[in-house]
Amino acid sequence: MIGKLKAxxxxxxxxxxxxxxxxAIAVVVALAVTFAVASAGAPAWWVLPxxxxxxxxxxxxxxxxxxxxx
Amino acid sequence: xxxxxxxxxxFLACTVEAVEALTIVLAAGTSRDWRxxxxxxxxxxxxxxxxxxxxxxxxxxxxxxxxxLVVGGLLLVFGLQWLRKAVLRASGLKALHDEEAxxxxxxxxxxxxxxxxxxxxxxxxxxxxxxxxxxxxxLEVAFIALTFGANQQNIPLAAIAALAAVLAxxxxxxxxxxxxxRVPENTMKFVVGIMLTSFGIFWGAEGAGAQWPGAxxxxxxxxxxVALFALGLVAALRRSGNTVTGAVAS
Numbered sequence: 306m307i308g309k310l311k312a313x314x315x316x317x318x319x320x321x322x323x324x325x326x327x328x329a330i331a332v333v334v335a336l337a338v339t340f341a342v343a344s345a346g347a348p349a350w351w352v353l354p355x356x357x358x359x360x361x362x363x364x365x366x367x368x369x370x371x372x373x374x375x
Numbered sequence: 376x377x378x379x380x381x382x383x384x385x386f387l388a389c390t391v392e393a394v395e396a397l398t399i400v401l402a403a404g405t406s407r408d409w410r411x412x413x414x415x416x417x418x419x420x421x422x423x424x425x426x427x428x429x430x431x432x433x434x435x436x437x438x439x440x441x442x443x444l445v446v447g448g449l450l451l452v453f454g455l456q457w458l459r460k461a462v463l464r465a466s467g468l469k470a471l472h473d474e475e476a477x478x479x480x481x482x483x484x485x486x487x488x489x490x491x492x493x494x495x496x497x498x499x500x501x502x503x504x505x506x507x508x509x510x511x512x513x514l515e516v517a518f519i520a521l522t523f524g525a526n527q528q529n530i531p532l533a534a535i536a537a538l539a540a541v542l543a544x545x546x547x548x549x550x551x552x553x554x555x556x557r558v559p560e561n562t563m564k565f566v567v568g569i570m571l572t573s574f575g576i577f578w579g580a581e582g583a584g585a586q587w588p589g590a591x592x593x594x595x596x597x598x599x600x601v602a603l604f605a606l607g608l609v610a611a612l613r614r615s616g617n618t619v620t621g622a623v624a625s
Contacts, residue, residue: 320514321449323456332452336444336583343584350585350593353576357455357601362608364459369468369612 325367331360380594381527382536384570387563388519389540392512397544398474398554399508402481403501407490411501418502419509427517434525444582446522451579453518454571461565462605466612471561474554519571526578569605573598 322329335356342349404412434442463469481504488500496502516537524533547555577587577594587593 328455329452332448336448336579339580339583339585350580350587353580365462365608369615
């Protein structure tokens with residue numbers, strides 16, 4: 306039973322989060338920052354685009370880097 | 376823009392996933408038992424319909440602002456997964472998706488598996504292979520259709536786009552009776568990744584309280600900017616000179 310629950314959890318983790326959990330964490334943090342900036346009355350639309358512009362290359366670099374080092 | 380984008384995103388995502396499911400069903404049907412494979416397809420479609428019927432009303436019951444925050448965030452995480460893989464494929468760091476290779480691999484595995492009868496299903500292997508193929512590939516489409524449809528408050532249009540794609544792939548599959556290897560899946564996945572990421576950024580920011588300059592018109596800038604950024608990453612990774620040899624399956 307526990308094994309099946311673990312498998313169920315692992316499936317949904319893989320389905321939503323995928324190969325790089327850092328991307329999911331970064332999105333959650335960026336949403337929180339957007340909320341904080343918007344709540345302070347400042348323009349906050351730029352936070353998520355900037356987060357994507359930083360996170361996506363970093364995530365790709367993590368894949369490309371080991372190949373270069375071989 | 377939004378209605379058209381909703382239709383295109385769901386149609387493309389659904390076409391890609393339906394092509395992948397078709398390959399698995401074809402491998403199960405041609406190498407083992409068509410009746411069991413088709414029973415697996417029907418069972419998978421029923422499970423997906425139950426999931427959509429249960430989650431659809433639940434998702435639409437959430438207030439729009441909360442929905443955009445949660446679903447926008449999920450869509451962005453999901454979209455970045457698609458875009459990340461698409462950029463890796465386009466830059467040669469990940470093997471291209473190849474339906475012919477997947478078909479050969481699934482067929483070879485199916486031919487060596489032992490045949491077991493369970494209840495009304497003559498060949499359990501064919502049934503489970505088809506069932507899993509349909510449910511796993513269909514779940515992504517259901518997620519995309521529900522999130523896009525709920526945010527646009529137009530789930531019927533998302534459902535029409537999904538059904539149109541399934542119908543087109545089924546008709547093509549019946550006509551060709553072979554994996555639809557000529558469908559430009561890798562390009563389509565790239566486009567879907569761009570759209571999911573762009574809409575995830577847009578809705579996620581709105582849900583968190585941000586106001587976009589130009590309101591919905593911001594999407595007209597956001598989508599091409601994300602596309603150009605992704606293409607720039609592909610070019611940069613290609614220049615690094617690391618490639619995967621041969622296009623296999625994943």
